[in-house]
Amino acid sequence: MEKINLSDFKKEIKRQYRRIKAGRQGGYNFLGFVExxxxxxxxxxxxxxxxxxxxxxxxxxxxxxxxxKFIEEIIRx
Numbered sequence: 001m002e003k004i005n006l007s008d009f010k011k012e013i014k015r016q017y018r019r020i021k022a023g024r025q026g027g028y029n030f031l032g033f034v035e036x037x038x039x040x041x042x043x044x045x046x047x048x049x050x051x052x053x054x055x056x057x058x059x060x061x062x063x064x065x066x067x068x069k070f071i072e073e074i075i076r077x
Contacts, residue, residue, distance in 0.1 A: 003038040009046070013074050028071065031060045046070060 012033050019025035034047075046067040047058045063070075 003040050004034065004043055005040045006042050009033075009043050010074055013071055017071075017075050027062075029061050030063065034060055 012030070013028070016025060016028050016030075020027065030047075034043075044058075046063045047060055048056060049059050049064045050056050
């Protein structure tokens with residue numbers, strides 16, 4: 001199975017952005033896209049969240065602050 005890389009992920013962001021803009025989707029949600037798929041480390045790092053106490057978890061719905069910047073960069077183009 002092929003891993004999901006940043007290029008594939010950019011396409012998914014653009015697809016969801018078009019749906020949000022058209023009013024068919026409320027916000028970004030990447031759980032269905034990444035579920036049961038192999039991801040490259042670059043894509044995984046967009047979801048990884050480390051709390052101030054040092055706990056690590058993955059926010060598969062919205063991602064982290066790097067994800068927000070990544071999305072803004074993509075939709076600006």
